[in-house]
Structures are given as structure tokens and as C-alpha cells.
Amino acid sequence: MDFLPFTRPDIDEATIAGVGDVLRSGWITTGPQAKAFEAALSKHCGGRPVRCFNSGTATMEIGLRLAGIGAGHEVITTPLSWVATANVVLEVGGKPVFVDVDPRTRNIDLSAAEAAVTSKTQGIIPVDLAGLPVDRDRLNDLAKRKKLRVVEDAAQSFGASWKGKQIGSFGDFVSFSFHANKNITSAEGGALVLPDESYAGRCEALRLQGVVRSGEDGMEVEEPGGKFNLTDVAARIGLGQLPRLADFTLRRRTLARRYFQLWDRGLGCELPVDDFENSNWHMFQVVLPDRMPRAKFIAGMRDHGIGVGVHYPAMHLFKLYRRLGWREGQFPHAERIGRQIATLPLFPRMADTDVDRVCEAAKKVLA
Numbered sequence: 330m331d332f333l334p335f336t337r338p339d340i341d342e343a344t345i346a347g348v349g350d351v352l353r354s355g356w357i358t359t360g361p362q363a364k365a366f367e368a369a370l371s372k373h374c375g376g377r378p379v380r381c382f383n384s385g386t387a388t389m390e391i392g393l394r395l396a397g398i399g400a401g402h403e404v405i406t407t408p409l410s411w412v413a414t415a416n417v418v419l420e421v422g423g424k425p426v427f428v429d430v431d432p433r434t435r436n437i438d439l440s441a442a443e444a445a446v447t448s449k450t451q452g453i454i455p456v457d458l459a460g461l462p463v464d465r466d467r468l469n470d471l472a473k474r475k476k477l478r479v480v481e482d483a484a485q486s487f488g489a490s491w492k493g494k495q496i497g498s499f500g501d502f503v504s505f506s507f508h509a510n511k512n513i514t515s516a517e518g519g520a521l522v523l524p525d526e527s528y529a530g531r532c533e534a535l536r537l538q539g540v541v542r543s544g545e546d547g548m549e550v551e552e553p554g555g556k557f558n559l560t561d562v563a564a565r566i567g568l569g570q571l572p573r574l575a576d577f578t579l580r581r582r583t584l585a586r587r588y589f590q591l592w593d594r595g596l597g598c599e600l601p602v603d604d605f606e607n608s609n610w611h612m613f614q615v616v617l618p619d620r621m622p623r624a625k626f627i628a629g630m631r632d633h634g635i636g637v638g639v640h641y642p643a644m645h646l647f648k649l650y651r652r653l654g655w656r657e658g659q660f661p662h663a664e665r666i667g668r669q670i671a672t673l674p675l676f677p678r679m680a681d682t683d684v685d686r687v688c689e690a691a692k693k694v695l696a
């Protein structure tokens with residue numbers, strides 16, 4: 330039987346042909362495809378302005394800069410995320426302030442976030458882990474009361490929604506990633522939803538060396554920017570993916586439902602929140618019982634031909650963050666989940682019977 334990875338991109342033949350056309354067109358870096366991708370993403374986000382980047386990480390970094398976050402500013406976030414979430418705060422000169430997660434949702438505990446606000450707090454980065462949205466009503470209420478800027482790390486929640494509204498169609502800054510493992514991909518890439526058009530000019534400048542062009546030959550630079558532009562080759566992949574998003578999300582939901590139907594509750598694992606309204610089911614993650622070391626589970630599943638991912642160890646325990654003063658024991662929920670969480674296979678091309686296979690293998694490995 331073929332090895333079943335925990336995820337796999339689904340690129341159709343029309344998109345592959347479209348990429349060929351771009352490669353033959355004579356214009357392969359940022360150009361008409363990137364513009365078209367931005368327009369399509371803006372439509373998806375209820376008409377809000379959107380600008381593309383070459384990674385979700387670059388997207389977040391520019392989002393922070395546009396939000397006015399820099400030296401001396403504290404930014405509250407979750408330790409249970411891809412390390413990019415906090416790295417970008419350091420990158421702009423700020424200080425990431427971690428708070429624990431809610432063990433049920435595995436997302437930032439907003440009460441803990443509120444308690445962590447100080448006079449130096451400038452922003453908050455919520456992360457929709459596995460595609461399950463952080464409570465946007467509570468989040469935006471907190472941000473308003475405490476006058477915080479929000480840069481939503483929605484890298485995993487493209488296609489998810491909150492009370493019927495698409496993630497990205499409301500809020501302050503919203504950052505998406507189109508990394509190969511995300512729900513839609515451009516191989517590598519990202520997009521920033523802006524609160525309004527007034528941010529667009531500076532956003533474009535910060536994306537490319539700070540350069541502002543005018544007239545036929547005018548060029549000016551007022552502040553340094555990065556080299557963060559999305560290529561047309563990548564944008565063409567994204568344009569081929571976007572129309573398939575709704576089908577991808579439906580398929581992911583169907584597979585997630587099957588996991589809930591077939592998973593043996595006697596194994597002692599914690600299942601994710603069974604949200605079939607908001608979540609885009611970017612991942613299906615279980616928290617293993619303490620008796621089962623995760624490495625042993627991963628190896629056991631591999632022996633059954635099944636890939637298991639790790640998303641993520643609690644990042645405040647990385648050396649970089651320990652050096653900044655963070656310690657074991659500060660965030661018991663994030664630490665335990667970060668040690669025992671396992672990502673099971675879930676991607677649109679998977680067969681229903683693949684879920685059956687995963688559930689049966691898990692039963693044997695956990696026995």
C-alpha cells in the first residue's frame with residue numbers, strides 16, 4: 330500500500346498548463362498574474378484591499394510594520410504556533426509576549442491575553458491553529474477596549490469563517506500563507522488584507538526595497554523595505570487554486586467528520602473541537618495520552634505506511650526564547666499539547682478509506 334503523507338497539495342492540470350504559459354510569456358516575476366491574484370483575493374475578502382508577498386512570514390512582518398509596531402512594543406501571542414508568528418515580532422524590534430492557550434480550542438486564551446496587556450502592549454497576533462478561528466467577537470472587543478492593533482495570523486485559516494463571514498473579510502490586518510501545505514498554495518507565498526486603501530502605497534514600498542515610483546522615470550526611497558514580492562509563476566498557481574477553495578474545504582470537512590465517526594474514543598486521545606461551521610479543517614490533530622511518547626507514535630504509524638506531522642512544539646521553550654527569559658512551566662496547556670499533539674493525514678485528494686486506515690493503524694499503535 331502507498332505511503333499516506335499527512336498532507337499533499339492538489340494542483341490540477343489546467344494550473345500546470347497555466348504555469349507553462351507564464352514561463353513562456355517572457356514575464357515570470359511580479360506582473361499581471363500577481364495583480365490578478367490580488368484582485369481575486371480581494372474579491373474573496375469582501376472587496377478589502379489585498380497585497381501579495383513571497384511568504385506568509387514576510388506578510389506578517391509587513392503587517393506589523395504597517396500597524397506601527399516596532400522597537401519597545403509588546404505584542405501578545407500564543408506559544409502554540411509555527412515559530413514565524415513570534416520571530417516576526419523580533420524581526421521588527423518588538424517583544425513577543427506569550428500567554429497560554431485554551432486547552433479545548435488550542436488557540437490563544439483571550440482572558441490570559443487581556444491580563445497580559447501593559448502600557449507597552451501595542452498589538453496582538455491571534456493564530457487560528459489547524460484552521461479553527463479564534464473568537465473574533467471577543468478578540469476585536471479586546472483590541473478595541475485596550476487600543477491594540479491586530480495582525481491576524483490566518484496562515485492556516487484561509488477559507489474558514491466566523492459566524493458566516495469569511496476570515497479576511499473583516500477585522501484589522503489579516504495575514505495568509507500559501508505555503509505548499511496550506512489549504513490553497515502558490516508553492517510559497519502570502520497575502521495581507523489591509524484595513525483600508527490608505528495603507529496600500531506603503532505596503533507596496535515595504536514589499537520591495539522601499540521604492541516608490543512616479544511618472545515615467547521617478548524613483549524615491551524614504552525607508553528600507555524587503556525583497557518580498559510574489560512571482561507571476563507563483564501567482565498563477567494561486568489563481569488556479571482559489572476557485573477550488575470551496576470544494577477543498579467541503580472535502581476536508583467530510584474527511585474530518587469521518588475521523589470523528591471512526592476514531593476509537595477509548596484510546597485516550599483528545600480530539601479537536603468538532604466545528605463544522607467555521608473551521609476549514611486545515612489539520613486534524615489529536616493530543617496523545619501521556620503514556621504514549623509522540624516519537625513512538627510517529628514511528629509506529631510510519632510502520633503502517635502513514636505520515637504524522639508535528640504542529641507545533643511550544644515555541645517559548647526554544648533556546649532563542651528561553652534566552653529572552655521564557656521558562657518551562659509558564660504555559661502548562663501549551664507545553665503539554667506541544668509535547669503530545671500529532672497531525673493525522675488530511676488533504677482533499679485523500680480517500681474516505683484512507684481515514685479508515687489511519688484510525689485502524691492508530692488503534693494498533695496506541696494499544
Ligand SMILES: *Cc1c(COP(=O)(O)O)cnc(C)c1O
Pocket residue numbers: 383384385386387410411413414456482484485506507508517518519
Ligand atoms: C505557515 C505559517 C506561517 C508562515 O507562512 P510561510 O508562508 O511559511 O512563511 C505563519 N504562521 C502560521 C501559523 C503558519 O502555519
